[in-house]
Amino acid sequence: MPNDESPPRVLQLRLVVEADDFDRALAFYRDALGMPEEFSVESEGGARVVALGAGRATLEIVNAAQRRLIDHLEVGRDVAGPIRVAFEVDDARAVTGRLVGAGATLVAGPTPTPWDSLNSRLEAPAGLQITLFEELGPGE
Numbered sequence: 520m521p522n523d524e525s526p527p528r529v530l531q532l533r534l535v536v537e538a539d540d541f542d543r544a545l546a547f548y549r550d551a552l553g554m555p556e557e558f559s560v561e562s563e564g565g566a567r568v569v570a571l572g573a574g575r576a577t578l579e580i581v582n583a584a585q586r587r588l589i590d591h592l593e594v595g596r597d598v599a600g601p602i603r604v605a606f607e608v609d610d611a612r613a614v615t616g617r618l619v620g621a622g623a624t625l626v627a628g629p630t631p632t633p634w635d636s637l638n639s640r641l642e643a644p645a646g647l648q649i650t651l652f653e654e655l656g657p658g659e
Contacts (some may be wrong), residue, residue: 551621611653
């Protein structure tokens with residue numbers, strides 16, 4: 520028998536990342552990438568948390584074949600683990616350069632995709648592999 524109750528609704532997605540170099544990671548994501556600080560808490564014993572806003576969040580679930588396809592389109596080879604974080608930006612080329620200047624390692628520069636986006640791949644602080652993507656219009 521079907522359940523007439525609506526399923527619970529998720530109101531927010533938070534990706535929680537432990538960073539060995541907290542200040543470096545904070546400067547990278549907040550200052551270089553431009554994610555606004557939503558809240559910050561320091562507790563006894565030196566415990567710290569800062570939540571940075573990322574606009575709209577989604578959980579993108581892919582199978583291994585899709586992950587390999589994306590890796591090959593963006594980078595030309597398999598490079599991602601099971602988790603990669605993607606950030607939509609206004610100018611993938613400029614933001615890629617800014618983040619490399621802020622300490623990220625370039626894996627692959629901005630590359631057009633079949634989905635009309637321009638994507639770059641970086642190894643970023645806190646052990647995250649990230650994609651920067653800029654939505655393009657058809658033919659750009």
